[in-house]
Amino acid sequence: MATARRGDRRGEIVRAAFDMIGERGYPNTTLAAVAERVGLTQQGLLHYFPTKEDLLVAVLRRRDELDVSGGAVAGPAGVLEALAMLVDVNASRPGIVQTFTVLAGESVTDGHPARAYFAERYARVRALLAESLGDEVTAQLVIAALDGLQIQWLLDPEGADMRPAFDRLAELVGRGRAAE
């Protein structure tokens, strides 16, 4: 919301780049194509982001702004419920999910400019979720499930609905907790 002021060239550029990375991946997203999308030349765009990597950083920041997992979270049951809602929200914005999935996948590559970002981010989210969920291993598992479900869903939106699968996980985690 802070990035979207009218007349805000940088915001326009970041949003365009964000979308295009989801469509084509980072290596195949050219500065010229992004520039064209916002009615600029490639050189005009470089006025705002001196290098392509600078633009990527801005895109990742935007990703975090759009993230829902920001607020302070309640107990175990509360988190799972909140995450279920996140799954629904994500199901309504395939573009954003796709950008995240593509970048996360690419990031494991040697020397990828977003590698440190994702490594740090996963560690942080894992710790955050572990607080509400009790243990870190379950947190790791839940995050993994969310990521993996997105891949299958993006490849087959009808055949691999995310919500039922996540509910199944939530049910299992809840039951496992009750059994202790």
Add this chain to the structure above:
Amino acid sequence: MATARRGDRRGEIVRAAFDMIGERGYPNTTLAAVAERVGLTQQGLLHYFPTKEDLLVAVLRRRDELDVSGGAVAGPAGVLEALAMLVDVNASRPGIVQTFTVLAGESVTDGHPARAYFAERYARVRALLAESLGDEVTAQLVIAALDGLQIQWLLDPEGADMRPAFDRLAELVGRGRAAE
């Protein structure tokens, strides 16, 4: 094993490409670099694979050969045990896991040459696993967890060990089954 005969140029090339895609991603894996790795010029390589995409197809085939999930699977408990072993095997071959993770992530991209391959593959594995596991939703979830755990592990091999997290899932699934 069938692809590895001595003097088998094609096999050499595919293995090199396979490794390099895991290291750099598909778009950043150049034909010249692959060629050099096997002591050929870029044009010499093109003698075996007329286009870069032809090479990718061969790489995906090799991926399937290396896959452990080939054999006929037993009951629910048996599958989870077999998958746990797969997790251990994967933990010993980060290169292969990385290639798969990178390609799977990229594949959700519009018009990616491997998109159809992955869509088909997930549907197939889901169905196969559903047979042993009982329902398709659980199969979807288990596959998702495996994929997601790989991402976190590749980014942080020490901090995100796959095995404990998978065991936790297996335990939950087993318990859920027992509770029926």
Add this chain to the structure above:
DNA sequence: GTCTATACGATGATAGAC
């Protein structure tokens, strides 16, 4: 702030010799 011109290094491919 945005453009024109342009440097400069890839990259995927073709044609044809050996």
Add this chain to the structure above:
DNA sequence: GTCTATCATCGTATAGAC
């Protein structure tokens, strides 16, 4: 089967004008 030329592009980035 493998190489030497050779292309046609493309892609990031710089310099400098308007």
